[in-house]
Amino acid sequence: MNKVIVLRFGELYLKGKNRSYFEKVLINNIKKSLNEFNCHVIKSGGRYFVTQYDEFDEQQIIDKLTKVFGLVSLSRAVEVNSDVDEIKDYVSNLHLDNKSFRVSVTRADKNFPIVSSEFEKILGGIILKNNPDIKVSLKDFDTEVVIDIRENKNTYISTEKIQCAGGMPLSTAGNGLLLLSGGIDSPVAAYMIARRGMSLSAIHFYSFPYTSELAKQKVFTLAKKLTEYLGNIKLYLCKFTHIQEEIHKHCSPEYMITLMRRFMMKISARICKQNGLKAIITGENLGQVASQTVESMTVTNFAQTEIPIFRPLIGFDKQNIIEIANMIDTYNTSILPYEDCCTVFLPKNPIIKPKMEKVLIEEKKLDIDNLIEEAINGLEILEF
Amino acid sequence: MIYLDNASTTPMLPCAVKTYEKYAAHNFYNPSAIYKPSVQVKQDIIQAKQIIKKSLGATTGEIIFTSSATEANNLALIGSLRSNFKKIIISSAEHASIYNVAKHLEEKGLNVDFCPLQDNGQIDYEALENMIDGNTNLISIVHVNNETGAINDIKRISEIRNRKCKNAILHVDGVQAFSKIKINLSYFGVDLYTISSHKIFGPKGIACLYVKNKNLIKPMIFGGGQEDNIRSGTENVPAIMSFKTAVEEIGDIQQNYEYVRQLRELFIENLKHLSVKINTSDNNSPYILSLCFKGVNGETLVHMLEEQEIYISTGSACSSHNSGNRVLSAMGVSNMDIRGCVRISFSKYNTKDEIITASKTLADCYCKLLDKLR
Numbered sequence: 001m002n003k004v005i006v007l008r009f010g011e012l013y014l015k016g017k018n019r020s021y022f023e024k025v026l027i028n029n030i031k032k033s034l035n036e037f038n039c040h041v042i043k044s045g046g047r048y049f050v051t052q053y054d055e056f057d058e059q060q061i062i063d064k065l066t067k068v069f070g071l072v073s074l075s076r077a078v079e080v081n082s083d084v085d086e087i088k089d090y091v092s093n094l095h096l097d098n099k100s101f102r103v104s105v106t107r108a109d110k111n112f113p114i115v116s117s118e119f120e121k122i123l124g125g126i127i128l129k130n131n132p133d134i135k136v137s138l139k140d141f142d143t144e145v146v147i148d149i150r151e152n153k154n155t156y157i158s159t160e161k162i163q164c165a166g167g168m169p170l171s172t173a174g175n176g177l178l179l180l181s182g183g184i185d186s187p188v189a190a191y192m193i194a195r196r197g198m199s200l201s202a203i204h205f206y207s208f209p210y211t212s213e214l215a216k217q218k219v220f221t222l223a224k225k226l227t228e229y230l231g232n233i234k235l236y237l238c239k240f241t242h243i244q245e246e247i248h249k250h251c252s253p254e255y256m257i258t259l260m261r262r263f264m265m266k267i268s269a270r271i272c273k274q275n276g277l278k279a280i281i282t283g284e285n286l287g288q289v290a291s292q293t294v295e296s297m298t299v300t301n302f303a304q305t306e307i308p309i310f311r312p313l314i315g316f317d318k319q320n321i322i323e324i325a326n327m328i329d330t331y332n333t334s335i336l337p338y339e340d341c342c343t344v345f346l347p348k349n350p351i352i353k354p355k356m357e358k359v360l361i362e363e364k365k366l367d368i369d370n371l372i373e374e375a376i377n378g379l380e381i382l383e384f
Numbered sequence: 385m386i387y388l389d390n391a392s393t394t395p396m397l398p399c400a401v402k403t404y405e406k407y408a409a410h411n412f413y414n415p416s417a418i419y420k421p422s423v424q425v426k427q428d429i430i431q432a433k434q435i436i437k438k439s440l441g442a443t444t445g446e447i448i449f450t451s452s453a454t455e456a457n458n459l460a461l462i463g464s465l466r467s468n469f470k471k472i473i474i475s476s477a478e479h480a481s482i483y484n485v486a487k488h489l490e491e492k493g494l495n496v497d498f499c500p501l502q503d504n505g506q507i508d509y510e511a512l513e514n515m516i517d518g519n520t521n522l523i524s525i526v527h528v529n530n531e532t533g534a535i536n537d538i539k540r541i542s543e544i545r546n547r548k549c550k551n552a553i554l555h556v557d558g559v560q561a562f563s564k565i566k567i568n569l570s571y572f573g574v575d576l577y578t579i580s581s582h583k584i585f586g587p588k589g590i591a592c593l594y595v596k597n598k599n600l601i602k603p604m605i606f607g608g609g610q611e612d613n614i615r616s617g618t619e620n621v622p623a624i625m626s627f628k629t630a631v632e633e634i635g636d637i638q639q640n641y642e643y644v645r646q647l648r649e650l651f652i653e654n655l656k657h658l659s660v661k662i663n664t665s666d667n668n669s670p671y672i673l674s675l676c677f678k679g680v681n682g683e684t685l686v687h688m689l690e691e692q693e694i695y696i697s698t699g700s701a702c703s704s705h706n707s708g709n710r711v712l713s714a715m716g717v718s719n720m721d722i723r724g725c726v727r728i729s730f731s732k733y734n735t736k737d738e739i740i741t742a743s744k745t746l747a748d749c750y751c752k753l754l755d756k757l758r
Contacts, residue, residue, distance in 0.1 A: 208687055208691075209684050209685075209686075209687030209688045209690070209691060210681070210684050210687070211687075212683060212686075212687055213687075213690075245756050248756070248757070249756075
């Protein structure tokens with residue numbers, strides 16, 4: 001009797017002819033996420049399993065697996081021979097703490113002598129006998145005892161199902177550049193887009209000496225936390241101070257944020273083009289602050305036209321975002337109170353509905369090309 | 385590199401490092417064991433306590449070693465607390481390790497009064513006199529404030545206590561006072577006094593609470609009964625002995641005081657032409673200088689100096705926009721001014737050249753920043 005972890009994939013089954021490609025990438029991602037452990041990821045009887053692991057590592061392996069996009073759920077299970085008595089014997093030793101249960105038998109091996117529904121009744125009877133305080137409930141059960149009889153003459157028995165991250169395997173949907181501010185939203189945006197299979201690099205704009213090393217360290221912490229879902233992340237650090245000082249010196253204060261955002265997009269698009277990244281990802285959601293109105297986003301979008309801007313949180317409420325931030329464990333880092341570059345030179349009344357003509361007039365006051373060149377030349381690149 | 389954040393921490397003296405190494409690698413024995421080298425280590429700790437006690441001017445009482453001044457302050461308040469306690473008084477300028485303990489006790493239902501400050505940062509002695517009554521069980525006042533350098537008159541506080549409620553325990557947080565101004569606990573009439581090692585060129589991870597009468601304190605940490613049963617846990621011998629070495633290196637307090645006073649004067653001299661407000665008055669500790677620069681963010685100045693490898697700190701404990709600064713607010717400094725505050729803290733090892741360079745660089749950075757923000 002071996003202990004195994006049963007893996008279940010989600011949408012991959014919708015992928016028709018491309019399924020084997022998606023499956024291959026997913027298996028590769030799973031193996032990568034478990035590379036620090038001594039274990040095997042195998043396919044057997046049409047199912048994927050993690051096997052031959054040290055029981056000591058089991059919980060850590062499960063924690064890693066729940067963060068692999070493309071996995072929908074997993075179960076700790078035991079592998080027994082597809083033998084009626086052996087299965088009955090195992091089931092008779094089950095002690096269920098919960099109040100209600102059901103037994104679900106799937107019989108891929110049609111040579112197994114008892115049909116599924118019949119076997120469910122038999123096994124259910126055994127469990128009831130040994131757990132007198134428990135009731136059968138086919139619909140609202142606390143525990144589902146799953147008996148999966150495979151064609152390879154093995155049967156897998158589990159009593160729990162652990163939800164995983166779902167979505168599509170990382171690196172099956174291109175790559176993008178995330179604007180990582182240090183706030184609550186951008187790590188969540190990273191999670192949402194990566195969950196659809198996009199792998200990410202990130203860019204952080206900082207304004208030393210107006211912002212501190214602590215603010216940078218906070219962004220490093222966030223990047224590190226995101227690697228749990230995103231694998232390795234390349235972080236571009238862009239010193240934004242001179243650009244902000246120039247805007248402050250020459251332009252209308254109410255346009256500070258609009259102009260800053262446009263600079264960020266121009267710089268990000270340059271980095272995307274140089275590095276083969278196909279989209280810019282931001283954590284904006286409609287109406288949250290002045291730079292997140294439809295008018296603001298429009299003038300920001302047209303700062304450059306070659307790289308699309310994706311805003312996965314556009315329709316989210318703050319509360320939704322906070323819930324996900326808590327789930328991916330970035331919230332408590334994000335709320336650390338260090339100034340970020342957007343709060344430096346913050347105007348009293350930022351414009352809510354910027355006009356393109358006015359933006360262009362303001363930008364004429366600046367030596368945009370040189371400022372961008374200077375920012376690009378000063379980029380630092382870190383790997384997480 | 386010019387280091388002017390000595391109120392935050394100090395580098396260990398080479399001789400303190402040497403002592404540390406001696407007791408970490410060679411005389412590493414557990415002082416509770418019964419063989420000869422351990423007994424010797426035990427004796428060394430007893431001697432260290434004597435030396436520290438003497439440096440505090442205490443003729444009676446015990447030294448209880450703790451892991452930090454924060455722990456010592458916690459022990460002073462929580463360890464002295466009794467079920468019949470009715471009221472404690474602390475000042476509004478206490479360090480977080482007193483202030484937050486008091487707040488915690490207040491939440492638990494204890495009556496806590498906060499003594500206000502005068503404009504110069506010292507406590508309002510008259511207000512204290514009015515606050516103390518027959519129900520007062522404990523008074524905790526900082527000796528030298530860590531943000532402003534304001535020196536409270538401990539003798540005067542002790543006399544007020546004696547007049548109004550002789551049985552009230554008097555605790556003093558002496559972390560920024562120790563080794564910098566003259567301390568005589570017997571003369572002051574203090575019951576409990578906290579000092580820390582890493583502010584006086586000793587190692588981090590060691591501090592102590594002076595306890596006039598050990599019956600005043602009940603333990604917070606239980607175990608093998610070390611430190612007179614008040615603070616269990618194997619003694620941090622390397623840190624204790626290294627702390628002792630640092631105490632032995634304090635030198636002539638009056639002479640150091642005079643030297644640092646000159647450094648402070650020199651620093652202020654180079655900023656006189658600017659729009660700068662000093663948050664401390666002349667008779668405060670010269671080791672700490674709190675400055676408010678008008679129209680800028682103090683944090684930006686700190687980072688500008690950091691680029692030149694000159695290290696000072698912000699006036700506020702936290703850089704967020706609205707957190708402000710509890711102590712400066714209590715002194716009546718406006719929120720707008722608090723944003724522009726920085727703290728310079730000197731040591732006797734700073735040179736005049738360092739002070740000239742640092743003050744001129746600070747003035748220069750301020751002017752540049754004002755120009756950029758205009």
